[in-house]
Amino acid sequence: MSTLDADTDAVASLYPFLSTSDGDVDAVLDEVRKSTEDKAREIMGLREQVKSRYRAEIVACASAMAARFAAGGRLLTFGNGGSSTDAQDLASLFLSPGRSARPLPAIGLTSDIAVVTALSNDIGFDVVFARQIGAFGRRGDIAVGLSTSGNSANLLGAFAEAAQRGLLTVGIAGDKGGRMAESEHVDHLFVVPSASVHRIQEAQTTLYHALWEMTLMALGSGGAADVPGDPR
Template identity: 60%
Template sequence: MSEVPGEVRDLYPFLYERRAAEQDAGALTEEVVRSAREKAAGIAALRREIATADADRIAACAAAMAKRFAAGGRLFTFGNGGSSTDAQGLATTFLHPPGGPAAGAVVLPALSLTSDAAVVTALSNDVGFDVVFARQLAAFGRPGDIAVGLSTSGGSANVVQALEEAARRGLLTVALAGHHGGRLAQLACLEHLFVIPSDSVHRIQEAQTTVYHVLWELIQQALRAGRGGGR
């Protein structure tokens, strides 16, 4: 098993601690179950901590976003790596909500700035990776829109630049970060910041997903109420 990369062994040590010939199937299953329960308990505790600490701020952010949407605003999302995937998932949730209009959901205009490979690679190659999101916001963003940046570290330069550009153009600025917030915690122009207090990238991303789904649910409630309960 020596050929297994060290980072993989560190993530799942119970899979590699024993020689293959010595591994007991029952014991391995118990270790897998224990690890899964431990991780599930960890993210559940983290979500409870966030709910206790940030419930009022999440509600305030949702109200501000709902007001922008009601006035015709659009949502732009962005992030790198796993946060890029989350940005796409966030945009999809708003643009193509579960159940759609038939289930009473309000379809909202949303675009992930990570989705166009031609634009992202052109800007990265011709200008620089730090501007891949800011340049798109400069082209598409307008006062009344919403910009949501995701970063597990809070230090992604292109996310910071995009939020600064969004603020200059009158967009509502929202960010989700991890650890201690990084550079995003120092960004004076940022209107709403939710920091996941964890050093685990996995738990940070799981908790960020919870935060933006709660935002979506609250925004849906606010917009349906504003439209006479969805009738």
């Protein structure tokens, strides 16, 4: 099978209505509806799996993050590609949560393109996050890395640097966790069990929003020990 044929099959599997060739608008719209419903059911089921698997871990991680923030710690987030956008979103959630919530110090390590490109060009892309953690990270801070595969070398290096410096490390991965699942430098690991990048990122977004909300609840109720036991 050629690359073009493989790409065509992949697109058809994601969007079957695009291959409808009979010109029937109603049939196309019906396929769109079915495709959307199937994807919605898939992500709902996946989110439920993550919640069931990591209920206690979400509570423990949020409690640990709240304790770090309460002691003056900061959040450092990082990821590649679409995960870099999620990392920036996570930092923004803590830094600018709206008028009804407490803002907390957070830095997205992919936000400064001058720093990212300088480190990538002058030293190498594998150290683009580790070098920033080495410069900004302090004992008591929090490092959260996101990856759909769990295999990104620059995330693994960042976790190693963060662990050496006494940061709390949180990994959010997909599929089977990849090399991140094998790392001794990740304190809390969350793996979305799917081979679909699309569904992984959707579930990861829900997961880190839950971590954010639980952390704020812990801080708002007087301390990390007061985090409730049910992250719903």
